[in-house]
Amino acid sequence: MTKIKFGTDGWRAIIAKDFTVDNVARVTIATAEWLKKNFKNPSVVVGHDCRFAGELFAETSAKVFAVNGIKVFLATRPTERGHSFGQENFISTPMISLGTKNKGASLGIVITASHNPPSYNGYKLKGSYGGPLLPDKIQEIEDIIPDTNSVDIENLSIADFVKSGLIEYIDLETMYVDHVEKNFDMNAIRNTKMNFAYDAMYGAGQNVMRRLLPDITFMHCDYNPGFDGQAPEPIHKNLIPFSTMISESGDIDCGLATDGDADRIGLYDSKGNFVDSHHIILLLISYLVKEKKMSGKVVNAFSVTPRVKKMCEHYGLEYQVVKIGFKYIAGIMISEDVLLGGEESGGIAIKGHIPERDGIWMGLVIWEYMVKSGKSLDALIEEVYKIVGAFKFERSDMHLKEEVKQAIVENCKNNKYTSFGPYKVKRIETIDGWKYFFDNDEWMMIRASGTEPVLRNYAEAETTEKAFAILKAVEKTLLG
Secondary structure, eight states, rough: OOOOOOOBBEEEEEEEBBOOOHHHHHHHHHHHHHHHHHOOEEEEEEESSSSSHHHHHHHHHHHHHHHHEEEEEEEEEETOOOOOSGGOOOHHHHHHHHHHHHHTTTTEEEEEEESSTEEEEEEEETTTSSSSSOHHHHHHHHHHHOSOOOOOGOOOHHHHHHHHHHHEEEEEEEEHHHHHHHSSSSSHHHSSSSSEEOOTTSSHHHHHHHHHHSEEEEEOOOOOOTTGSSOOOOOOOGOEEEHHHHHHOOOOOOEEEOOTTTTEEEEEEEEOOOHHHHHHHHHHHHHIITTTTOOEEEEEEEETTHHHHHHHHHOOEEEEEEESSHHHHHHHHTTTOOOEEOOSSBBBBEEEEEEOHHEEEHHHHHHHHHHHTOOOOHHHHHHHHHHHHOOOEEEEHHHHHHHHHHHHHHHHHTEEEEEETTEEEOOESSSSEEEEOTTTTTTTEEEEEESSSEEEEEEEEESSHHHHHHHHHHHHHHOO
């Protein structure tokens, strides 16, 4: 019996090892039981991204919900054959969240492992408000996952459930397109003289972006459930071909990349330089407040640059830092007036949409900002620097044996690190991980991954070279 635990953003496991039909059924049995306890007439939206066997696992979930008498809205795309369920029907996580909210469903389920390596798949839970289910509710479901699967999946028919009305197909992609058209000046973006590019990383954003902006430059927008052997995480080391294409083209003003389920953003300027999430968050705040005249609290995960606080002070916005995991941000977004919620990893949500990360939505906001202002991305970033100062941020993932990772974590807990090479620790913050502050607004952070044998190190300094120097000194100290 495999113990199933939900991490910062759902349950993830290796396909065919722990992520199996039986284990997906076990999780869904618990979810169905929880739904029946908490809702009078529960309903659920179910879909999958581009990963291997996504349709199999989505069908498994749909069958378990339906056999429990729970109405299922199953994601599909209209085709010439009518409704067809299979590889062409992949959807993004934001589409599930939007669909859950718009249909008034009790819960949303998306089969995805987000940015994890291709061998993984996963199971994300979305609340009725259109964002991550809150941690206490997830724990309630986790606590009642049975030890074995009691549902005979093979002898249940999707077609029979469709006939009975317990399963209904839903076109989430068109719903999302309509939502975009209502909230953006798409004519301005489509007709601008600026040139844009998009890298789907073989992920779930490819179809919808071709529908929204068919004339931009596309890369890795093919169905490839193995993601060409690379984890679909939109960080620079995974996007070198995209960066090279932009720099060599000489006529692309901005490049957008999204991860496997299209809820995280990566961004490039016209020279092919990576623009990290810290800068994106600052740009978004600038546009929303200065140009759109919007207001509200800014909520950021612990790993985000403290310079966002400077920006909030400049504009008179309330600012709050929370633990890492977008569900913590979502919990505040559904109960308070929040302008923006963001993470270092590329997950950002803004007011006027859903309380959910959405890489495509954030990219369109940046492109609209560029088009409406007539300014390059570099020029807009320079305006941000006038408020918060210039900075560079870098991240390094240390792939370690689990025992080595845990030993370093214990050292952090016991305050063993007072310096990293020449960098003397002035103060430490421990909201989620360990953030060490040095002189000159420089800092670094150590945090262990909850799903992989990986230690994530982050560093910020005035220049890229100085940020990498900090990371090098940190790794030397940790392994010394």
